[in-house]
């Protein structure tokens with residue numbers, strides 16, 4: 104009986120120790136002992152390290168490593184972004200510089216154009232003076248020299264708005280100049296047309312032997328008569344030309360004029376060429392200024408080879424020399 108009691112007590116003791124051991128494991132109160140054994144025979148150093156502390160230390164180290172890794176990755180990424188941004192900024196700066204350069208070049212060209220426009224203004228004024236018009240050129244106003252352009256070149260960066268304003272002024276200037284020059288062209292065309300039909304050249308080469316107006320009687324016998332034209336003496340058969348553009352209204356014998364060509368120039372002006380040896384212009388024909396219409400002779404009431412040149416304005420003979 105006693106042995107049974109010992110057995111039970113022994114078993115209960117083992118069970119108790121096992122249970123206690125498991126309990127210790129659960130509560131993790133186990134410890135590791137780190138022994139430092141110096142070689143010189145000094146006392147052994149024992150460091151008792153609770154396993155809990157060890158676990159927390161490992162966790163802490165892991166956390167620190169994760170944090171450190173994350174931080175490194177973050178800053179590396181930030182550095183990469185900063186590098187890209189720096190490159191972009193440099194690219195934009197370069198682009199900005201290039202654009203500024205382009206704007207400056209454009210400003211210079213605009214200024215040159217403005218100078219050209221100013222010269223055209225002056226030319227326009229001169230042309231108008233030559234064609235005797237008192238009308239002022241339409242584009243004299245509104246042309247402004249750009250303030251940032253000097254003799255020495257550009258030093259102030261022009262604003263885009265300034266350039267736009269200048270270009271608009273130039274566009275307006277070009278339009279006004281075009282209108283002005285067109286009106287001058289119209290004036291000149293009109294003048295040319297008027298000039299073409301206005302007697303303005305000599306009808307033949309030769310010497311004036313009789314002037315317009317009162318003169319001594321060419322036939323002798325005293326007295327005088329009134330000469331409605333001028334007589335130009337030259338070589339027999341020398342060409343006689345129309346002194347202005349016009350329409351031939353007569354080309355044959357006409358009393359004392361002998362062989363006569365008469366041209367109507369419009370605006371009430373006619374020219375007559377008398378005493379011709381031969382007429383070549385045909386009635387109804389339009390002749391140009393300088394075109395041969397007849398040849399010099401001495402037909403009709405004539406004392407020698409010459410052409411009698413006469414200009415009539417609204418039917419009245421006028422002095423031809425006032426047209427020469």
Ligand SMILES: [Zn+2]
Pocket residue numbers: 313330332333334410411412
């Ligand atoms: Zn005459």
